[in-house]
Amino acid sequence: MSKQKIIKVLVCKPGLDGHDRGAKVIARALRDAGMEVIYTGLHQTPDDIVNTIIQEDPDAVMLSFLSGAHNTLCPVIMEKLKDQGIDDVLMGVGGIIPEEDKITLEKLGYKGFQGPGTELKEVVEFVRNNLKR
């Protein structure tokens, strides 16, 4: 759009588990890489997440899962985004995701799958290199 475009990322912690340390670390790393990072806190429902995406218009979304809720929540979020006609946002998933689930999530349109030990540099590069707009 223009040279001044700054990458805007939404970092979300969907589901009920109460740990957002990982999400916060990622949020800070992306900020330190010069991005504008919206952090929404714990316990985000798919509706919360989609509403925030609509209003904030981020270039990328990073969803962080630890508890296995990805299998139920990820399809719902993607469905709601489709309903809204939103298809130009990079949807990243990170956290603890078993190998066999990655394939399913990939088919839905999710990318990334950085586990807890991933270098932060790698997460930053992932966002930079996979933007859809």
Place this chain on the structure above:
Amino acid sequence: MDYSDLIAKLKEGSTRAVARLITILENDINASEAIINSIYKDTGKAYIMGVTGAPGSGKSTFISTITKKFLKKGKKIGIICVDPTSPLTGGALLGDRIRMKENFSLNNVFIRSMANRGQLGGLARATEDTIKILDAYGCDIIIVETVGVGQSEVDIFKSAHTVIVLLVPGMGDDIQAIKAGIMEITDIFAVNKMDLPGADRKVTDIIQMLEMNMNYNYTSENANKNNMKLKQWIPEIVKINSITGENFDTLLDIIEKHKAFMDKLEIYSSYLINRIKSETIQILRYKLTKKVEELIHSNKLIEENISQVVDKSLDPYSMANLIIKLIGLED
């Protein structure tokens, strides 16, 4: 670029169009011009409220609670939360939404986080234009949370009808900050976190400070009359708890009172004229700065002048005057 499609959708009430237009405003000042040009007619209906105060004073929590109250009155609300950009990395962490988890419906509440991108004064360059977008979108009330640095977030008073400053019990710093420039722009002082010890003390501190600084007399009829002659609003003080909503009804009454004050013809037109003036200055500052920056790096004559300044045969003021002449602004 042609934005007529997005603007048409905005006028139909599309939330996504609003969001996309704001992104464009933030990133491209030339686009802002085209967009504002075609929606300006549809602005001027919204009531604009500025909320400022030190970091952690409870601005986001406050906005969340007052939004619930406004929703009960059937209002449509727009919220803009400005946070600081890191001068080192250019990045920003926008965390105000953490305090706004009330399951607001997409139809009635539009929240947008915004980094200030280095602009001083507590707002981002795009904030004023975003207010206009939300106005044209049909928001009845637009609430702006400024960067909470504590003393320099004064720009909001140029756009807002009502400026609310949050203070908290205990800290004395916020009173100091107010002395440094916020006092004159404050319409309502809200002592937030009234559940903590020291809230009454804080109210007393504010009254004392006002008395010292503006011939303010909290009880005397005469002082009030004098101030009215100056067409001044006497800042009101209220204690609140933004988590429980305690005393928000009193606060809403005060806001109504201030709204009525602002609605008076003379007051309103002088507000409007000042707003337009300061906005124009802001726009000119961008445009002229850009023009001068381009000139200073590319113009042969200026290059010569610079070397003259280097060898002291010209001084910087004289060079500036030459540049003013060069861009045709000599009076």
